[in-house]
Amino acid sequence: MVPVDYTNFFVAVLTASASFIGLLFVAMTLIVDKSSKSRKQIVKENISAEASYIALLNLFFVALVALTPQAQLNYVMAIMGVLGILSSVRLFRSGLRNGASRGILGISTVIYVLEIVYGVYLIFNSNKTISETLLLIIVFTLFGSALGRAWELTGIHDEHDKT
Numbered sequence: 648m649v650p651v652d653y654t655n656f657f658v659a660v661l662t663a664s665a666s667f668i669g670l671l672f673v674a675m676t677l678i679v680d681k682s683s684k685s686r687k688q689i690v691k692e693n694i695s696a697e698a699s700y701i702a703l704l705n706l707f708f709v710a711l712v713a714l715t716p717q718a719q720l721n722y723v724m725a726i727m728g729v730l731g732i733l734s735s736v737r738l739f740r741s742g743l744r745n746g747a748s749r750g751i752l753g754i755s756t757v758i759y760v761l762e763i764v765y766g767v768y769l770i771f772n773s774n775k776t777i778s779e780t781l782l783l784i785i786v787f788t789l790f791g792s793a794l795g796r797a798w799e800l801t802g803i804h805d806e807h808d809k810t
Contacts, residue, residue, distance in 0.1 A: 649713045649720065649777055660786060662701045663709035667793065671699055674800050694738050694752075695777075695796040701734045701795035702755055705762075708788060721773060725766030731759035755792035758785055 649657070675696055705727045712723045721778075735756040742752060762785050769777065 649718050652780070655669040656716065657713040659711045660706055661714065663790070665711065667758035667797070668700065668703045668707065671703065671797055671800075674787055674797065675719070678800060679710075690741060691721065692800060694742050695799040697734065698738055698755065699754055699793045699796035699800070700794070701731055702789045705759075706789050706793070709786070711783065719769070719773060720777060721766050723787075724762050725770065728759045728762035728766055732756065732763065735759060747764065758788045758792070761785060 678692060708727055709720060709723055712718050713720055735752055739752055739756070761781075765778070765781055765785070769775070
């Protein structure tokens with residue numbers, strides 16, 4: 648069960664993740680001109696966008712379920728963690744072939760594993776209240792991962808390296 652004290656927190660997580668998903672779509676429309684980009688650059692941008700999107704979608708659904716009365720986050724966390732892992736593995740392979748940064752993908756992969764383990768733990772111990780600390784670590788790390796990948800899409804770091 649989700650503590651009632653966390654209602655406002657999950658409203659904020661839901662709102663922020665939905666807003667960032669929208670901003671991510673805007674960012675992707677601004678970088679659609681691929682005519683002057685190398686294949687590697689296009690792949691790196693796609694990896695960044697998808698990794699960010701998956702993390703934000705994860706946060707969105709976890710917060711949405713947490714706000715439903717008598718919410719049980721167990722299955723949702725386990726399923727979203729599995730989807731995150733599947734996406735991360737695919738993106739990691741693509742990133743290895745194209746020289747993309749793997750740091751943030753690695754961190755989010757570890758968090759997805761933690762989310763799966765914690766979701767399975769809650770499935771077998773459904774009468775327990777969620778661990779607030781563990782949930783906060785998962786939420787904040789996924790936000791950091793998503794925003795880090797979205798920041799890469801801006802290309803600001805790449806422009807700075809060229810000077």
